Amino acid sequence: xxxxxxxxxxxxxxxxxxxxxxxxxxxxxxxxxxxxxxxxxxxxxxxxxxxxxxxxxxxxxxxxxxxxxxxxxxxxxxxxxxxxxxxxxxxxxxxxxxxxxxxxxxxxxxxxxxxxxxxxxxxxxxxxxxxxxxxxxxxxxxxxxxxxxxxxxxxxxxxxxxxxxxxxxxxxxxxxxxxxxxxxxxxxxxxxxxxxxxxxxxxxxxxxxxxxxxxxxxxxxxxxxxxxxxxxxxxxxxxxxxxxxxxxxxxxxxxxxxxxxxxxxxxxxxxxxxxxxxxxxxxxxxxxxxxxxxxxxxxxxxxxxxxxxxxxxxxxxxxxxxxxxxxxxxxxxxxxxxxxxxxxx
Amino acid sequence: xxxxxxxxxxxxxxxxxxxxxxxxxxxxxxxxxxxxxxxxxxxxxxxxxxxxxxxxxxxxxxxxxxxxxxxxxxxxxxxxxxxxxxxxxxxxxxxxxxxxxxxxxxxxxxxxxxxxxxxxxxxxxxxxxxxxxxxxxxxxxxxxxxxxxxxxxxxxxxxxxxxxxxxxxxxxxxxxxxxxxxxxxxxxxxxxxxxxxxxxxxxxxxxxxxxxxxxxxxxxxxxxxxxxxxxxxxxxxxxxxxxxxxxxxxxxxxxxxxxxxxxxxxxxxxxxxxxxxxxxxxxxxxxxxxxxxxxxxxxxxxxxxxxxxxxxxxxxxxxxxxxxxx
Amino acid sequence: xxxxxxxxxxxxxxxxxxxxxxxxxxxxxxxxxxxxxxxxxxxxxxxxxxxxxxxxxxxxxxxxxxxxxxxxxxxxxxxxxxxxxxxxxxxxxxxxxxxxxxxxxxxxxxxxxxxxxxxxxxxxxxxxxxxxxxxxxxxxxxxxxxxxxxxxxxxxxxxxxxxxxxxxxxxxxxxxxxxxxxxxxxxxxxxxxxxxxxxxxxxxxxxxxxxxxxxxxxxxxxxxxxxxxxxxxxxxx
Numbered sequence: 045x046x047x048x049x050x051x052x053x054x055x056x057x058x059x060x061x062x063x064x065x066x067x068x069x070x071x072x073x074x075x076x077x078x079x080x081x082x083x084x085x086x087x088x089x090x091x092x093x094x095x096x097x098x099x100x101x102x103x104x105x106x107x108x109x110x111x112x113x114x115x116x117x118x119x120x121x122x123x124x125x126x127x128x129x130x131x132x133x134x135x136x137x138x139x140x141x142x143x144x145x146x147x148x149x150x151x152x153x154x155x156x157x158x159x160x161x162x163x164x165x166x167x168x169x170x171x172x173x174x175x176x177x178x179x180x181x182x183x184x185x186x187x188x189x190x191x192x193x194x195x196x197x198x199x200x201x202x203x204x205x206x207x208x209x210x211x212x213x214x215x216x217x218x219x220x221x222x223x224x225x226x227x228x229x230x231x232x233x234x235x236x237x238x239x240x241x242x243x244x245x246x247x248x249x250x251x252x253x254x255x256x257x258x259x260x261x262x263x264x265x266x267x268x269x270x271x272x273x274x275x276x277x278x279x280x281x282x283x284x285x286x287x288x289x290x291x292x293x294x295x296x297x298x299x300x301x302x303x304x305x306x307x308x309x310x311x312x313x314x315x316x317x318x319x320x321x322x323x324x325x326x327x328x329x330x331x332x333x334x335x336x337x338x339x340x341x342x343x344x345x346x347x348x349x350x351x352x353x354x355x356x357x358x359x360x361x362x363x364x365x366x367x368x369x370x371x372x373x374x375x376x377x378x379x380x381x382x383x384x385x386x387x388x389x
Numbered sequence: 390x391x392x393x394x395x396x397x398x399x400x401x402x403x404x405x406x407x408x409x410x411x412x413x414x415x416x417x418x419x420x421x422x423x424x425x426x427x428x429x430x431x432x433x434x435x436x437x438x439x440x441x442x443x444x445x446x447x448x449x450x451x452x453x454x455x456x457x458x459x460x461x462x463x464x465x466x467x468x469x470x471x472x473x474x475x476x477x478x479x480x481x482x483x484x485x486x487x488x489x490x491x492x493x494x495x496x497x498x499x500x501x502x503x504x505x506x507x508x509x510x511x512x513x514x515x516x517x518x519x520x521x522x523x524x525x526x527x528x529x530x531x532x533x534x535x536x537x538x539x540x541x542x543x544x545x546x547x548x549x550x551x552x553x554x555x556x557x558x559x560x561x562x563x564x565x566x567x568x569x570x571x572x573x574x575x576x577x578x579x580x581x582x583x584x585x586x587x588x589x590x591x592x593x594x595x596x597x598x599x600x601x602x603x604x605x606x607x608x609x610x611x612x613x614x615x616x617x618x619x620x621x622x623x624x625x626x627x628x629x630x631x632x633x634x635x636x637x638x639x640x641x642x643x644x645x646x647x648x649x650x651x652x653x654x655x656x657x658x659x660x661x662x663x664x665x666x667x668x669x670x671x672x673x674x675x676x677x678x679x680x681x682x683x684x685x686x687x688x689x690x691x692x693x694x695x696x697x698x699x700x701x702x703x704x705x706x707x708x709x710x711x712x713x714x715x
Numbered sequence: 716x717x718x719x720x721x722x723x724x725x726x727x728x729x730x731x732x733x734x735x736x737x738x739x740x741x742x743x744x745x746x747x748x749x750x751x752x753x754x755x756x757x758x759x760x761x762x763x764x765x766x767x768x769x770x771x772x773x774x775x776x777x778x779x780x781x782x783x784x785x786x787x788x789x790x791x792x793x794x795x796x797x798x799x800x801x802x803x804x805x806x807x808x809x810x811x812x813x814x815x816x817x818x819x820x821x822x823x824x825x826x827x828x829x830x831x832x833x834x835x836x837x838x839x840x841x842x843x844x845x846x847x848x849x850x851x852x853x854x855x856x857x858x859x860x861x862x863x864x865x866x867x868x869x870x871x872x873x874x875x876x877x878x879x880x881x882x883x884x885x886x887x888x889x890x891x892x893x894x895x896x897x898x899x900x901x902x903x904x905x906x907x908x909x910x911x912x913x914x915x916x917x918x919x920x921x922x923x924x925x926x927x928x929x930x931x932x933x934x935x936x937x938x939x940x941x942x943x944x945x946x947x948x949x950x951x952x
Contacts, residue, residue: 688805
């Protein structure tokens with residue numbers, strides 16, 4: 045018995061000392077990659093991928109700041125890139141080491157959040173809209189954000205448990221910019237959201253669970269990102285996605301390398317690998333967001349370009365805005381109002 | 390598999406020195422372990438406790454009373470009382486007067502306490518008879534009942550909670566049954582009763598076991614004597630058995646109440662973010678807002694609250710006899 | 716009851732919970748092929764084992780030490796031992812997280828292990844202590860009088876006397892750290908996940924059938940273990 049025990053102990057200790065090989069630490073959103081890609085990368089380069097996931101930008105930055113050196117490649121959203129830049133967390137990207145970056149669409153190469161794309165390379169992009177169940181919702185109703193306040197659908201709405209998105213679409217609904225910071229506007233938004241909640245419209249505030257629930261027919265309407273919506277539509281023909289006429293938020297999720305990355309070269313190799321058209325195509329077809337990769341778009345052809353969820357029309361996009369990061373001070377107002385909304389009864 | 394074992398150099402040094410001291414101390418004390426010298430055995434543990442229990446508690450206190458720059462302040466507690474206080478300072482004179490006191494934090498605390506109270510009370514009402522039944526020596530059923538209670542307890546509590554989801558969902562088993570019988574669907578999830586149900590289901594064993602332990606430890610001749618002296622079985626129960634099992638009840642109450650105030654997984658899963666509890670609030674202060682100071686203040690308040698309620702309870706059970714577990 | 720539902724559903728061939736699409740072992744296959752679940756299993760087991768061993772040694776020594784202390788320091792030590800038990804998990808977790816952040820130690824496997832040792836040790840002490848108190852005080856002295864060296868007396872008299880308490884404490888520690896979610900959640904990085912934290916993040920994505928399979932397996936394993944233990948104790952009686 046004693047022998048078995050000590051043997052077990054030794055076995056447990058072993059991995060602690062098995063350290064010396066090539067790795068890259070990747071921190072990505074939940075459900076945001078075709079996981080077979082990771083294996084392909086390892087097979088091809090011999091670099092192991094430590095793949096970790098987060099749920100919201102806000103959760104991510106806390107982890108990044110409290111685990112210095114723990115991550116090499118991170119996938120923040122546009123406005124979070126801005127904040128990370130301001131905090132000096134990001135390393136400048138050496139494009140010579142990432143030749144496949146040439147496939148990135150021209151119009152995404154010089155984004156507002158990161159001039160000249162010096163610190164980030166787009167991975168996916170998409171819109172925020174409404175996923176609805178055609179059997180429960182009249183399609184004529186969903187053309188406006190107001191449907192989320194429509195008494196007809198009481199108790200069937202899933203909202204996003206994510207500050208910026210929920211506030212953003214409500215701002216749009218009320219006719220303001222998604223980047224408003226003035227207190228009276230935000231207060232109006234918060235009141236609107238409180239009203240929505242106290243009148244029993246909302247079924248739950250969630251993030252990743254929602255698409256599963258919508259596929260199972262648990263709700264009629266859901267505030268959702270386009271890719272998650274397309275993923276759900278693929279699984280249930282009753283679902284459809286729309287960006288309401290008031291406009292919405294359009295976003296980019298780029299890949300960045302952290303300044304304190306321990307495996308810089310591997311991180312560059314990893315990003316380059318993801319920019320390869322075949323790989324980008326694979327990811328795009330798995331997670332169903334819009335690709336910024338011209339090579340991948342070419343490979344996907346008609347199926348991609350004719351899909352209005354993945355490839356929204358110019359007029360839809362014309363109404364949509366990018367998020368700009370909210371400075372810490374005003375962010376506190378956001379946070380306080382958001383807590384108020386979530387606690388409204 | 391790979392573990393991140395990179396620590397700063399001084400951490401290794403400290404660990405090395407600590408380990409060395411530990412070994413030397415152990416050898417020394419084993420060599421001459423008469424009376425008082427043997428108390429040295431406790432020194433590694435004392436060191437460990439100071440490092441990993443006392444120091445962290447002091448840190449919570451430190452963060453709770455400082456702002457982000459490390460200056461002493463009571464602001465964190467003011468923000469607890471008035472969650473809009475910070476906002477008022479930021480938006481300026483113009484709107485500040487129109488902002489009422491933000492009661493979010495206080496409301497959440499009251500709500501959590503209320504939920505925890507309900508959970509404890511219901512667990513007690515349901516759990517006491519169960520424990521009585523289990524402890525009843527005449528019944529063979531007792532043993533299997535114990536197993537029935539033990540087995541789910543050994544399951545991971547997250548999985549236990551998730552299991553409820555598939556029952557309560559709109560298209561879950563219960564609703565499918567309802568529909569099959571011809572009744573309308575009911576909204577069973579994403580509300581307080583669902584959270585309460587999850588809490589009771591998860592924490593009830595903590596109530597049953599201490600009571601069961603103290604009941605089965607009881608000298609059976611006491612209740613026999615009561616019966617011989619003319620007590621009805623009901624009187625025996627209320628006059629003898631229940632008072633004697635009080636320590637178990639008290640320990641059960643603490644063991645149910647404490648985790649129910651602080652749970653954050655159950656309201657997330659079964660409450661769908663509609664019902665925030667105090668644990669939820671603390672977790673999001675730390676891991677979503679990255680606000681160490683505010684979060685620490687909340688934790689400190691919770692610790693105080695629990696210490697107070699514990700010291701009240703301990704008065705009723707001075708020897709801590711009922712601290713049976715599992 | 717809910718667990719039974721989970722078990723039944725783990726054999727469902729389809730991915731959706733709502734529909735029954737036939738009997739299959741598909742998700743059990745997926746379970747054993749999932750790298751992240753297997754990694755988490757390894758982490759859980761190794762942390763639980765290591766934490767149990769270390770905290771048992773630490774706790775037993777501490778119990779002997781505290782037992783032979785004078786009244787005043789003894790009560791101080793016992794209060795300190797009771798403190799972590801009276802603190803809610805979330806506070807333990809958060810206070811340790813603050814410690815690691817403050818000292819700039821990156822959270823990960825080691826920090827999780829340290830946290831587990833921290834909350835395990837008091838339970839070991841609390842289960843060894845009563846056994847020491849029950850022991851006849853003079854046995855140890857008698858052993859010394861009969862010519863045993865203190866070392867010998869310690870190893871052959873004191874420790875065997877409270878063996879039962881040590882075993883109980885170790886078992887308790889093992890269970891606790893196997894089942895722990897809250898403390899691990901705050902003291903580890905996203906890289907090192909144990910089963911609980913993995914289930915937590917998986918549950919946020921929606922329940923995967925592999926999780927059903929996992930819980931079914933865990934349930935059956937536990938049931939079998941318990942039956943064996945029960946059987947053995949009955950035989951002994």
